[in-house]
Amino acid sequence: MITQLQIGELEVDVVRKDIRNVHLAVLPPDGRVRIATPPQVGDEQVRRLIIDRLSWIRSQQQNFEQQPRQTVREYVSGETHYYQGHRYRLRVTYVEAAPKVQLRNRQILELQVRPGSSVEQRARILQAWYRERLKEQLPAVVAKWEPVVGARANAWAIKLMKTKWGACNIEARRIWLNLELAKVAPHLLEYVVVHELTHLLERQHNARFKSLLDQFMPQWRTSREELNGGMLAAFEEYGTGE
Structure with missing residues (x-):
């Protein structure tokens, strides 16, 4: 309540x-x-x-x-969007073909849609692309850090969350990652993965939790500050919460 x-x-x-x-x-x-x-x-x-x-x-x-913040998105040409920490200029092209998203020269994020598509439809297409890219990144990151932390999740899932970069169901050993992590630099995704894996060893954000993070990823505080100080929304679990 x-x-x-x-x-x-x-x-x-x-x-x-x-x-x-x-x-x-x-x-x-x-x-x-x-x-x-x-x-x-x-x-x-x-x-x-x-x-x-x-x-x-x-x-x-x-x-x-x-802090500068992202403006409300309309998914039209000229907007700035992010992928893996890099800024891209959105180019929307209208064609009678299946929707498609492509990166061009580390400068342009091209969104191909059918004529008459709505803002919501364009948003869903781009979000689906982000989801697939994050799914591609995740296995290597998990394989790298699970042995370091000494903990293994039973399942990983991706969803769009409003108040957290990640979440962990300790009993089910299931970890969720925010879809927005597709937009941040890879080392910040690694920080969130380590953060959530550490919750499998320590539920609370207490002194033991921080000590474990110091052991696994000594630079975690710098990554936390970078994550929360960027253009994307800062979430309370990773630095603004006490």
């Missing part, structure tokens, strides 16, 4: 669910504050927690205000 708590000028979304620890997040793109707590944590405790972290919250909100 989500409720709202007003603390001065700050409106906070409070999510009470069956978890052990409190998780505070400042969410893109506008810096909305969300706190997830166990059911027994009352409003007064939440209020104190928010007040204690107010300077951090303001800092995160200011960072979001300063």
